[in-house]
Amino acid sequence: MISLRKLSERLGAVLRRPRPYVAVAIPVALPFLLATVSFQTPARTVDASAVAPPIRYTDLAPTPAQLPEHSVIITIEDGDTLNEVLQSGSLSPSESAKLNNEIGHSIDLRRLRPGNLVRFHMDAAGTVDSVELKLTGWGEVDALRNGETFDVTLHEAQQREIETTVSATINSSLWEALTGAGESPQLVQQLVDVFQWDVDFFALQQGDSFSVVVKKRFSGSDLVGYGPITAARFQHDGDTYEAFRSESAGGRAGYYSRTGTPLRKQFLRAPLQFSRITSRFSKSRYHPLLHYFRPHHGVDYGAPVGTPVMTTADGVVMDAAYNRGEGNFVRIRHTSRIETSYLHLSRFAKGIHRGKRVTQGDVIGYVGMTGLATGPHLDYRVSDDGTWLDPLKLKSITPDPLRGAALAQFRANVDRLLPRLATQNTAVAQIAAKRRALF
Numbered sequence: 001m002i003s004l005r006k007l008s009e010r011l012g013a014v015l016r017r018p019r020p021y022v023a024v025a026i027p028v029a030l031p032f033l034l035a036t037v038s039f040q041t042p043a044r045t046v047d048a049s050a051v052a053p054p055i056r057y058t059d060l061a062p063t064p065a066q067l068p069e070h071s072v073i074i075t076i077e078d079g080d081t082l083n084e085v086l087q088s089g090s091l092s093p094s095e096s097a098k099l100n101n102e103i104g105h106s107i108d109l110r111r112l113r114p115g116n117l118v119r120f121h122m123d124a125a126g127t128v129d130s131v132e133l134k135l136t137g138w139g140e141v142d143a144l145r146n147g148e149t150f151d152v153t154l155h156e157a158q159q160r161e162i163e164t165t166v167s168a169t170i171n172s173s174l175w176e177a178l179t180g181a182g183e184s185p186q187l188v189q190q191l192v193d194v195f196q197w198d199v200d201f202f203a204l205q206q207g208d209s210f211s212v213v214v215k216k217r218f219s220g221s222d223l224v225g226y227g228p229i230t231a232a233r234f235q236h237d238g239d240t241y242e243a244f245r246s247e248s249a250g251g252r253a254g255y256y257s258r259t260g261t262p263l264r265k266q267f268l269r270a271p272l273q274f275s276r277i278t279s280r281f282s283k284s285r286y287h288p289l290l291h292y293f294r295p296h297h298g299v300d301y302g303a304p305v306g307t308p309v310m311t312t313a314d315g316v317v318m319d320a321a322y323n324r325g326e327g328n329f330v331r332i333r334h335t336s337r338i339e340t341s342y343l344h345l346s347r348f349a350k351g352i353h354r355g356k357r358v359t360q361g362d363v364i365g366y367v368g369m370t371g372l373a374t375g376p377h378l379d380y381r382v383s384d385d386g387t388w389l390d391p392l393k394l395k396s397i398t399p400d401p402l403r404g405a406a407l408a409q410f411r412a413n414v415d416r417l418l419p420r421l422a423t424q425n426t427a428v429a430q431i432a433a434k435r436r437a438l439f
Contacts, residue, residue, distance in 0.1 A: 070121075075117060086099055130142065161216065170207070213232070213417055244256055268312040278377055300378070303378065311332055
């Protein structure tokens, strides 16, 4: 026999539980308990007409006729074909095949690149009524539905060049400074080529800065490349270097200081670009493989296998061979006294052999670790009539400076460009802001 108090406690526990609800047998004493509960919490009356009927999920989904006109933009990715993209944009296989062929008659589909955009416009019934392609660096293609086919119209973008100034301060690297300023890595290479004889790009410091006047090439609002740098200023380690481009009547161009002295030296400062020095010229260095001290007659540049190696000056290849210590090596004679050597190559560049005449900057081989080497690097050496020289202290001989009418024309160009090196150009930003709202 259970007491009324215990029954109340048990029922109370049941009544306090959340859903799901549980059916229980009702004892005889329950009317008294319910009367007590009803007395403490009066019953509330609810108007049945105020209760909203249940809403079904299907009631929330709009019918196709309720959809507004809208657009879908698909980005072309690596490996995509136009036919696949057209079907992804809701064209039927037959429609996509017809439009693919029609567009293929108008443009070379090999122009399609990852990042190009395809816009599909749908009418209120969900049917694609137009397709537009944006081909970066070329223009746009419009395709307007005409029954079962599409009428294709080409809009080739206007090509233009704008001379502008690019300036930046180096905080971590030259590459990050230029790309952080919104420029292409292509401009990094150009800047290195201009100052490669004077600036040690392996020893750039935080706070170094530069300013470049260059013609940017646009297709519509898309940057597609650069013309040659026309003027540049580089501040490195407290020194300021300037360069101004001059082109001769024969079409040969070079860079000069503002006085007309050429920047091009007889020897490049380094045979590699964007590398690091791992070992310097020394009269006594501990060899990591032979385990004793001996002279190190060159400078080691650490770089990944396959990095191109350039000849630092014009000359003739005297050897392109292999030996146990130097691995694959190239030796080049530049004058009757001066020779350079490039050791531990993975392989030689095409056409490099004894007697081959090479020009400063030509690729002669690729970084490796052949011979006595503990890792991939280039051992670069310079000798003067058999005496080894420190490549980092090599004194270079400059070509002849500008003279006469060429110098007068050059100075006039310098006067025009000097203010540009200190002034930012806003014309590019104004053009970039005129993109079609469609994309």
